[in-house]
Amino acid sequence: MSEYKDVWVFSERHDLMLEMLGKGREIADKLQMELGVVLVGFNVQRKADELIRYGADKVYLVDDQALELFQLEAYLSVLHSLATSHKPQVILIGSTRNAKPLAARLATRLDAGCAPDCAKLSVDEQKRLVCERITYGGNAATKIAFRAKPQIVTIPSRAFEKPAPKDRTGQILKLDVKIEAPKTEIVDTKPLETSAVRIEDADVIISCGRGLEKKDDKVLLDELASVLCGQVGCSRPLAEDRKWFTEWVGLSGHKVKPKLYIACGISGVIQHVAGIRDAKVIVAINKDENAPIFELADYGVVGNLYEILPALKEALERQLQ
Ligand SMILES: Cc1cc2nc3c(=O)[nH]c(=O)nc-3n(C[C@H](O)[C@H](O)[C@H](O)COP(=O)(O)OP(=O)(O)OC[C@H]3O[C@@H](n4cnc5c(N)ncnc54)[C@H](O)[C@@H]3O)c2cc1C
Numbered sequence: 001m002s003e004y005k006d007v008w009v010f011s012e013r014h015d016l017m018l019e020m021l022g023k024g025r026e027i028a029d030k031l032q033m034e035l036g037v038v039l040v041g042f043n044v045q046r047k048a049d050e051l052i053r054y055g056a057d058k059v060y061l062v063d064d065q066a067l068e069l070f071q072l073e074a075y076l077s078v079l080h081s082l083a084t085s086h087k088p089q090v091i092l093i094g095s096t097r098n099a100k101p102l103a104a105r106l107a108t109r110l111d112a113g114c115a116p117d118c119a120k121l122s123v124d125e126q127k128r129l130v131c132e133r134i135t136y137g138g139n140a141a142t143k144i145a146f147r148a149k150p151q152i153v154t155i156p157s158r159a160f161e162k163p164a165p166k167d168r169t170g171q172i173l174k175l176d177v178k179i180e181a182p183k184t185e186i187v188d189t190k191p192l193e194t195s196a197v198r199i200e201d202a203d204v205i206i207s208c209g210r211g212l213e214k215k216d217d218k219v220l221l222d223e224l225a226s227v228l229c230g231q232v233g234c235s236r237p238l239a240e241d242r243k244w245f246t247e248w249v250g251l252s253g254h255k256v257k258p259k260l261y262i263a264c265g266i267s268g269v270i271q272h273v274a275g276i277r278d279a280k281v282i283v284a285i286n287k288d289e290n291a292p293i294f295e296l297a298d299y300g301v302v303g304n305l306y307e308i309l310p311a312l313k314e315a316l317e318r319q320l321q
């Protein structure tokens with residue numbers, strides 16, 4: 001019998017933790033194991049009951065002022081110490097900018113494997129955890145099984161639906177752990193000027209590319225976004241080269257999963273398309289009928305975005321009246 005048992009979930013983001021609990025519960029049930037949550041931070045005990053309602057059997061709580069802000073070494077030392085003493089078989093970690101390096105370093109410390117950015121998880125007939133991730137810029141899906149334990153997997157935001165909360169009971173284990181002092185110091189933190197809803201969480205995204213001629217023309221997208229209650233996004237050149245935005249959609253930017261993605265003046269090369277493959281419906285507006293974006297789009301409009309966007313806005317407003 002293996003000394004490893006249980007499925008664990010960790011994220012420094014509470015919403016992502018809740019999303020992962022549904023899949024974590026399913027995997028734990030299939031492996032006939034318990035589902036644990038690692039709850040780390042300062043004054044976070046109040047969140048423990050909610051995690052149990054969303055599916056956790058046990059909450060491993062480490063509450064310390066030193067953990068108030070995410071600091072890699074401090075959080076890593078907590079997870080490493082807990083994993084060494086409790087030996088979970090599977091550790092699901094929310095795939096955030098902070099936690100991706102945490103997962104990789106944890107795997108190194110534990111001499112374990114790490115499967116990054118997996119949006120599908122299953123248990124096969126031999127009771128092996130099988131993880132699936134998109135690779136080669138969105139052109140292939142890779143299935144990964146593990147040769148070592150624990151099995152560490154990072155899970156992107158919105159990969160799984162948040163489960164419905166239930167009336168259930170669980171155990172809260174309040175633990176004291178030696179916290180490693182960080183080797184870097186946070187000198188200052190300022191909020192970025194970003195939209196109220198993070199682009200990766202938006203249900204509707206209107207994105208622009210180099211087809212947009214001037215920064216001021218963004219207003220065309222803003223207006224349509226306001227009618228559709230959506231967010232405005234862009235291809236990389238508009239952020240990196242023109243500096244009109246701070247973030248972009250694509251392989252090196254945000255992977256998005258909206259219900260509706262409207263690509264305006266975006267050619268649709270592989271690096272952009274890799275970020276929108278999970279969109280439910282893609283609409284492309286491009287004046288070049290041979291633009292590659294039309295190969296992926298569910299609906300294509302061949303035309304000038306400067307004419308189409310105001311007309312679309314007007315038509316939608318009329319419909320919604
Ligand atoms: C390592 C690496 C990583 C990268 N990562 C990303 C990434 O994450 N995301 C990303 O987006 N890019 C990324 N890129 C850049 C990518 O290769 C492309 O250069 C970029 O996506 C092109 O952006 P675009 O479609 O806006 O511009 P273009 O390719 O120049 O396309 C502009 C489109 O607008 C159309 N158009 C022009 N005027 C109008 C008009 N008036 N009305 C309608 N259509 C019009 C044109 O027909 C054309 O199809 C990456 C590149 C590298 C090398």
